[in-house]
Amino acid sequence: MTTMLEVADLGHTYQAKSGAHTAIDGLSFRVDAGELVCVVGPSGCGKSTLLRTISGLIRPTRGDVTLHGDAVRGVPEDLAVVFQDYSRSLFPWLSVQRNVEFPLKRTLKRAERRARAAEALDQVGLSGAGGKYPWQLSGGMQQRVAIARALAYRPALLLMDEPFASVDAQTRFELEDLLLKVKREHDTTVVVVTHDIDESVYLGDRVLVLTKSPASVVADLPVNLPAVRDQITTREAEEFVELRAEVARLLNVGKTEAITAKRRSDEAQAAKWVAAERAANRERADREAVAD
Amino acid sequence: MIATLLALLIVIALAVGIAVPLGLVLGSVPAVRHATRAVIEFLRPIPSVALIPLAVVVLGIGPETKITLAVYAAVWPLLFNTIYALDELDPLLVETARVFGADRLRVLFFVALPSALPFVITGVRLAATTGLVVLISVELLVGGSGGIGEFIMVARSGAGRMDLVLAGTVVAGVIGYLLNEAFERAQRRWVGWSSVTGEAS
Numbered sequence: 225m226t227t228m229l230e231v232a233d234l235g236h237t238y239q240a241k242s243g244a245h246t247a248i249d250g251l252s253f254r255v256d257a258g259e260l261v262c263v264v265g266p267s268g269c270g271k272s273t274l275l276r277t278i279s280g281l282i283r284p285t286r287g288d289v290t291l292h293g294d295a296v297r298g299v300p301e302d303l304a305v306v307f308q309d310y311s312r313s314l315f316p317w318l319s320v321q322r323n324v325e326f327p328l329k330r331t332l333k334r335a336e337r338r339a340r341a342a343e344a345l346d347q348v349g350l351s352g353a354g355g356k357y358p359w360q361l362s363g364g365m366q367q368r369v370a371i372a373r374a375l376a377y378r379p380a381l382l383l384m385d386e387p388f389a390s391v392d393a394q395t396r397f398e399l400e401d402l403l404l405k406v407k408r409e410h411d412t413t414v415v416v417v418t419h420d421i422d423e424s425v426y427l428g429d430r431v432l433v434l435t436k437s438p439a440s441v442v443a444d445l446p447v448n449l450p451a452v453r454d455q456i457t458t459r460e461a462e463e464f465v466e467l468r469a470e471v472a473r474l475l476n477v478g479k480t481e482a483i484t485a486k487r488r489s490d491e492a493q494a495a496k497w498v499a500a501e502r503a504a505n506r507e508r509a510d511r512e513a514v515a516d
Numbered sequence: 517m518i519a520t521l522l523a524l525l526i527v528i529a530l531a532v533g534i535a536v537p538l539g540l541v542l543g544s545v546p547a548v549r550h551a552t553r554a555v556i557e558f559l560r561p562i563p564s565v566a567l568i569p570l571a572v573v574v575l576g577i578g579p580e581t582k583i584t585l586a587v588y589a590a591v592w593p594l595l596f597n598t599i600y601a602l603d604e605l606d607p608l609l610v611e612t613a614r615v616f617g618a619d620r621l622r623v624l625f626f627v628a629l630p631s632a633l634p635f636v637i638t639g640v641r642l643a644a645t646t647g648l649v650v651l652i653s654v655e656l657l658v659g660g661s662g663g664i665g666e667f668i669m670v671a672r673s674g675a676g677r678m679d680l681v682l683a684g685t686v687v688a689g690v691i692g693y694l695l696n697e698a699f700e701r702a703q704r705r706w707v708g709w710s711s712v713t714g715e716a717s
Contacts, residue, residue, distance in 0.1 A: 279615055305615045312608040316709045317630045326626075327616030357709060377616060 234287035249438035265434030321354035364395035519662035539598025597639030601632035
């Protein structure tokens with residue numbers, strides 16, 4: 225397997241007037257070609273910063289990002305991003321068809337662009353909607369358009385920033401399956417950033433679990449589920465259930481410790497009461513014995 | 517009336533030609549904006565009518581005088597609307613474009629400009645109305661360049677044909693009304709997407 229993406233000792237610190245904030249620190253991982261890797265972390269842990277450094281939108285303060293062997297300086301040529309906020313990442317003045325064509329403007333002639341866009345729209349099940357405008361579509365359909373736009377670009381790496389966080393549960397299931405189908409058919413390398421534990425296990429070939437901010441990788445878990453997944457049976461599979469529990473435990477390390485500590489102190493308190501009561505009982509028994 | 521309308525068209529064209537590119541530069545390069553801020557804030561409050569004597573001395577009493585003054589007045593609403601439009605530009609749209617390989621220039625032309633268009637059209641609408649007011653004022657006060665203003669002034673003097681004065685005034689009002697209406701329609705037709713807020717679900 226060739227390595228598609230390599231992130232080595234990545235760190236980023238934001239400088240602000242109020243002080244510096246380190247969002248990610250010492251992050252390292254690699255993604256093989258054709259793999260779908262999910263990155264999960266607690267909210268506000270620097271997932272978006274990670275995604276922005278990989279896509280070259282911001283330059284990390286330390287460490288390196290390498291995409292198929294080339295160091296990332298600025299936005300790489302063959303990378304596409306699907307953002308969470310579809311309503312803000314589609315161009316409202318362009319029709320769906322033209323939104324999908326947008327990334328191809330620089331490189332392809334008009335006829336080719338059209339064909340590519342039509343093909344991509346067909347893949348996401350929106351073949352009839354090319355002439356509509358984004359605001360005429362439902363949220364799920366808008367996100368489909370964003371996915372189609374990324375696909376039409378035929379990127380070496382597809383980055384997704386919480387892509388299904390703003391759609392309803394039903395649509396989310398549909399879109400997850402759509403992503404898996406597309407990924408199987410095109411052998412695309414995908415990195416999905418999410419905060420949804422179930423989603424990360426359901427989608428991923430691997431799940432990377434991040435720590436709280438500043439984020440670093442705490443676990444790299446392979447997902448040994450069959451490539452073809454099903455919203456009902458996969459989610460019932462023992463491996464799925466175990467893995468999601470594992471991820472949840474890893475994400476909740478801090479919280480679990482706190483709970484354990486509290487329980488321990490509760491137990492100690494209870495033991496004291498029990499001891500006190502026993503002592504009182506014994507005293508009473510002694511007194512009664514004396515009285516007898 | 518033809519003289520006024522023709523002058524107004526020239527005024528709108530010139531104002532757009534000056535204010536929109538300038539607004540794009542000022543709106544997208546903060547350094548330039550800060551550097552020119554003092555000059556702009558000094559020039560902006562000067563009423564163009566107060567510049568009439570100066571303009572007459574420099575440019576004479578031909579149509580160039582009224583056109584220059586009207587352009588001066590019309591540039592401001594257009595310039596500020598363009599700058600504000602760029603402030604309103606959604607950073608996520610810019611990031612999306614950049615991720616798909618658009619450089620600065622492409623972002624400016626294919627993202628910033630279309631997203632600013634609704635504001636710019638509003639600016640043109642305001643500029644046209646302001647331009648008309650200034651044109652007629654200068655025609656009235658200076659004369660010699662024809663137009664509705666001069667017509668009113670001539671009708672008033674001498675025999676004092678109040679009917680013609682009123683007719684001129686009504687014509688000016690009708691022009692203003694039609695202009696506004698035309699731009700509002702253009703806005704609804706071309707940039708209808710911007711009035712659609714929220715999500716269709």
